[in-house]
Amino acid sequence: MNDTSTHSGFLVAEQVCKQFGSQVVLDHIDLSIDKGEAVVIIGQSGTGKSVLLKHFMRLIKPDSGRILIDGQDIADLSFDDLVPVRRRFGMLFQSAALFDSMAVGENVGLGLKEAGEMSRDEIHDAVIEKLEMVGLTDAIEKMPSELSGGMRKRVGLARAIAGNPEILLYDEPTTGLDPITADVINDLIVDLNEKLHVTSVAVTHDMTSAFKIADRIVMLYRGKVEFAGTPDEIRSCDNEVVQQFVSGQADGPIQVR
Amino acid sequence: MVRPIRSLGRQGITLVNAFGGMAILLAQFVYSLRKIHRSLPLIIEQFYQLGVRSLPLILVISIFVGAVSAWQAAYQFKFIGAPLRFLGQAVGKATVIELAPVLSALVYAGRVGAGITAELGTMKVTEQIDALESLGISPVRYLVMPRIVACLIMVPLLVTFANFVAIMGGLVVSVMGVNVSSETFLFGFRDSFKLTDFLAGLTKAGVFGLLIGLVGCYEGFRTTGGAEGVGMSTTTSVVTSSVLILVFNFVFAMILFRL
Ligand SMILES: Nc1ncnc2c1ncn2[C@@H]1O[C@H](COP(=O)(O)OP(=O)(O)O)[C@@H](O)[C@H]1O
Ligand SMILES: [Mg+2]
Numbered sequence: 001m002n003d004t005s006t007h008s009g010f011l012v013a014e015q016v017c018k019q020f021g022s023q024v025v026l027d028h029i030d031l032s033i034d035k036g037e038a039v040v041i042i043g044q045s046g047t048g049k050s051v052l053l054k055h056f057m058r059l060i061k062p063d064s065g066r067i068l069i070d071g072q073d074i075a076d077l078s079f080d081d082l083v084p085v086r087r088r089f090g091m092l093f094q095s096a097a098l099f100d101s102m103a104v105g106e107n108v109g110l111g112l113k114e115a116g117e118m119s120r121d122e123i124h125d126a127v128i129e130k131l132e133m134v135g136l137t138d139a140i141e142k143m144p145s146e147l148s149g150g151m152r153k154r155v156g157l158a159r160a161i162a163g164n165p166e167i168l169l170y171d172e173p174t175t176g177l178d179p180i181t182a183d184v185i186n187d188l189i190v191d192l193n194e195k196l197h198v199t200s201v202a203v204t205h206d207m208t209s210a211f212k213i214a215d216r217i218v219m220l221y222r223g224k225v226e227f228a229g230t231p232d233e234i235r236s237c238d239n240e241v242v243q244q245f246v247s248g249q250a251d252g253p254i255q256v257r
Numbered sequence: 258m259v260r261p262i263r264s265l266g267r268q269g270i271t272l273v274n275a276f277g278g279m280a281i282l283l284a285q286f287v288y289s290l291r292k293i294h295r296s297l298p299l300i301i302e303q304f305y306q307l308g309v310r311s312l313p314l315i316l317v318i319s320i321f322v323g324a325v326s327a328w329q330a331a332y333q334f335k336f337i338g339a340p341l342r343f344l345g346q347a348v349g350k351a352t353v354i355e356l357a358p359v360l361s362a363l364v365y366a367g368r369v370g371a372g373i374t375a376e377l378g379t380m381k382v383t384e385q386i387d388a389l390e391s392l393g394i395s396p397v398r399y400l401v402m403p404r405i406v407a408c409l410i411m412v413p414l415l416v417t418f419a420n421f422v423a424i425m426g427g428l429v430v431s432v433m434g435v436n437v438s439s440e441t442f443l444f445g446f447r448d449s450f451k452l453t454d455f456l457a458g459l460t461k462a463g464v465f466g467l468l469i470g471l472v473g474c475y476e477g478f479r480t481t482g483g484a485e486g487v488g489m490s491t492t493t494s495v496v497t498s499s500v501l502i503l504v505f506n507f508v509f510a511m512i513l514f515r516l
Binding site: 057059082084086090091093094095097098100111114115116159 | 295387388389390392393394399
């Protein structure tokens, strides 16, 4: 808010670099996302999509570069200063990441409970409301180990939206789900974007899902943004890397190592 | 010739990194104590998980620790011709100063230290730690602080319990196996008992508890690489805290029991 930035975006990654040991995962990434926009990040497994997504909530700290959220650089904030920033976000994790020592209802309500701003009844109502949105009110007492993969993702989604966030991050929301459940999740995401006017960033390699939810698709390749454009632009572009990925072919510039 | 040296150097660097990391975690733990009131239910839960549930194990090992120390003391006494009426003194001293704190701590590292690392390590590799942070919850306050506090308080309490049980174990062996009356044994124990020994044992127990909790949490948070990674960090956790317990114990001996 007080930071003088050259970008006007709501979520901005500026020259972000990240490496683990000697493995360079993000190599000077620049990405600017507008308020209310739905961006989908695509790319091969292991290219750093999850790593990039986690940077926006500073779950991973960049080696260099800036992460601007609504103009505020969060790259060097302390844990306590990050709390209000993180409360603006909700995140659905790749593995759903439900707390396996807690029942579904407690999972969804934990963030509200720990924030300490709502009464028990208010939290309970909020939990029911969110579980209704994902169609899982019956599972409120169940433990995560009793749920199927699709149900876990939906509980993860309910937990992500529990605090009515402005920004939603989805890490592979439909991977590993049957096509019907996947479509239910896609619809939920589209609904949230339209009704709640959230800004969203989704990581996926499910192109059906990507075309359905994206205003803009960004392709990561070898630590860099290879392409960024609308779904129509990506369908019609002649970048070979993009075309190979979108059409799902083994032959092409992308070699599976 | 060069390779083993290089490997040794690499292990040295890992060790220095690990101690640095543990020191940082310790500082974060201390800092998180300012919000201890918000974690009280979690701490009470850990008192139960890490303390109460360790009682049966401590009970069993302490009986046998007391029993074997009485037996071995009697055997040594016979060998050097010392009078058996000093059995209570020997068993009492050995138990209160060394055996109860050290052996309880080692067993506790195997049960509780391993459990903490496996649990936090699994949470780490399944992104549950990230999920906590994403909800604005500090993993140090929510996970680390309750566990270290529980270890810090529970290990001294368990050692007090272990002292009592081990003396009873020693008593049973001396009455039934060595033919020393319970009056003689208990008189010897009381005669040699010093409150400062007991307190020194408890101080050690507190430090061991802190080490076990700290190493357990540190190794859990460092875990990468799925189930295999969890197994590896659990092993590292138990080995590291066991070695540290014995090293610290020797340092304590030199400080507290000057020759
Ligand atoms: N905490 C970590 N420590 C070491 N390497 C990591 C870590 N997180 C991710 N990586 C590596 O970074 C690369 C990108 O990972 P990721 O972002 O999960 O890929 P994906 O695009 O499939 O989501 C992978 O090679 C992974 O092994
Ligand atoms: Mg990923």
